[in-house]
Amino acid sequence: MVHELKHAVLARQTADDLARQRFVLALKRELTGRIRPGNQLLFEARVRPAMQRRLRSRSGADREEIKRGLLAEPAYQAWAALTRCSQEMMWATVTEPLMRDRERIEAEARRLLGGAQRLGGLDLPAGFEPPAAMREHHVHLQPQGYAHTRDADDVMAGALYEAGGNLYSMGQGMGGDDSKGFAAIRWIKWHRPGFAPRRILDMGCSAGAGSVPYAQEFPDAEVHAIDIGAAMLRYASARAESLGARVFFHQMDCGATGFPDGYFDLVVSHNLFHEVSNETRNATFRETFRLLAPGGLALHQDVAIQNAARTPFEQAERAYDVYYNDEPFWENYADADIVRELVAAGFAPGAAREIQLGKINGPGHWFAAVAEKPAAAPAARS
Ligand SMILES: C[S@@+](CC[C@H](N)C(=O)[O-])C[C@H]1O[C@@H](n2cnc3c(N)ncnc32)[C@H](O)[C@@H]1O
Numbered sequence: 001m002v003h004e005l006k007h008a009v010l011a012r013q014t015a016d017d018l019a020r021q022r023f024v025l026a027l028k029r030e031l032t033g034r035i036r037p038g039n040q041l042l043f044e045a046r047v048r049p050a051m052q053r054r055l056r057s058r059s060g061a062d063r064e065e066i067k068r069g070l071l072a073e074p075a076y077q078a079w080a081a082l083t084r085c086s087q088e089m090m091w092a093t094v095t096e097p098l099m100r101d102r103e104r105i106e107a108e109a110r111r112l113l114g115g116a117q118r119l120g121g122l123d124l125p126a127g128f129e130p131p132a133a134m135r136e137h138h139v140h141l142q143p144q145g146y147a148h149t150r151d152a153d154d155v156m157a158g159a160l161y162e163a164g165g166n167l168y169s170m171g172q173g174m175g176g177d178d179s180k181g182f183a184a185i186r187w188i189k190w191h192r193p194g195f196a197p198r199r200i201l202d203m204g205c206s207a208g209a210g211s212v213p214y215a216q217e218f219p220d221a222e223v224h225a226i227d228i229g230a231a232m233l234r235y236a237s238a239r240a241e242s243l244g245a246r247v248f249f250h251q252m253d254c255g256a257t258g259f260p261d262g263y264f265d266l267v268v269s270h271n272l273f274h275e276v277s278n279e280t281r282n283a284t285f286r287e288t289f290r291l292l293a294p295g296g297l298a299l300h301q302d303v304a305i306q307n308a309a310r311t312p313f314e315q316a317e318r319a320y321d322v323y324y325n326d327e328p329f330w331e332n333y334a335d336a337d338i339v340r341e342l343v344a345a346g347f348a349p350g351a352a353r354e355i356q357l358g359k360i361n362g363p364g365h366w367f368a369a370v371a372e373k374p375a376a377a378p379a380a381r382s
């Protein structure tokens with residue numbers, strides 16, 4: 001709404017659609033920016049004193065006790081209920097225009113994907129089963145989830161992801177121009193001046209908003225992007241074609257991709273790991289190591305919610321997303337020691353580290369883990 005890259009598979013919106021979206025955005029900003037900080041005051045004024053009375057022998061309280069304390073407070077319940085409502089309203093406001101414009105959007109996607117002038121590609125292998133977690137959970141309440149695919153023309157999972165994602169990120173205080181892909185690319189070009197990757201892989205690409213910048217910024221590279229949903233990928237591919245970007249999309253699991261060993265000079269992901277299980281995250285790190293060519297670089301960017309740097313209250317308060325936003329893996333990711341896991345996946349100690357990526361147009365930073373393979377790679381450690 002406020003800012004979107006214009007392309008052929010965006011929904012046409014009326015003034016009423018935009019007015020509804022602006023209302024939801026304002027509500028979300030109020031809930032996140034002005035009301036949510038009150039949870040800390042609630043904890044200090046009511047939850048902690050009650051816990052200290054109950055647990056006389058201990059001065060502190062752990063995350064699980066704090067969660068129970070917060071969940072019992074009417075003020076926290078009211079904030080959580082309103083936040084849940086605002087998320088449901090957000091999806092309603094973007095779903096309506098998409099459903100109204102669905103036939104035209106699907107026809108545009110068919111045209112873009114069937115054209116003789118195609119720049120990139122789309123590979124949807126018959127019989128691919130999306131992981132159960134992605135079929136069963138509707139992460140951040142996206143209607144019918146990321147994996148949903150109605151038929152061979154469907155692009156709605158991708159269309160919803162892009163439309164909802166734009167509003168969602170702005171409701172969280174990010175600027176309309178924020179791009180995780182450009183933030184990562186800016187760091188990569190600073191870290192490795194003159195780096196010219198031959199092949200780049202973007203894992204968990206969703207609608208391809210993070211993949212397209214790699215094709216634009218590394219025009220000589222072959223850019224591949226993977227995800228698990230056919231409708232998601234069909235949309236991503238049509239969107240990239242409409243933007244003039246050459247990206248090859250594949251329906252693949254990031255934990256077992258099927259690309260040959262050492263195929264990529266650059267492997268990236270954006271906001272993937274807080275949405276997958278511990279098993280998938282660790283399989284993906286092993287896959288990253290296997291797929292990188294000697295001298296290759298991996299950059300896995302995600303939300304900066306690492307629990308190691310947070311108080312028990314901050315950890316407990318963020319559990320909102322697990323309970324009410326269908327983010328089952330949020331806490332697993334926040335608890336993980338990503339650098340240790342990358343080393344266990346094969347990277348040499350010292351070759352993997354955490355960095356902060358400044359946002360392009362918003363407050364704060366993204367978390368990223370980077371890992372590099374030496375130019376002459378030793379064999380994978382068993
Ligand atoms: C938050 S979205 C990623 C956003 C996207 N990278 C971007 O920058 O716009 C997470 C994506 O990971 C995908 N995903 C989840 N599990 C996956 C798996 N095992 N393999 C590949 N993709 C997966 C989901 O379908 C979803 O599209």
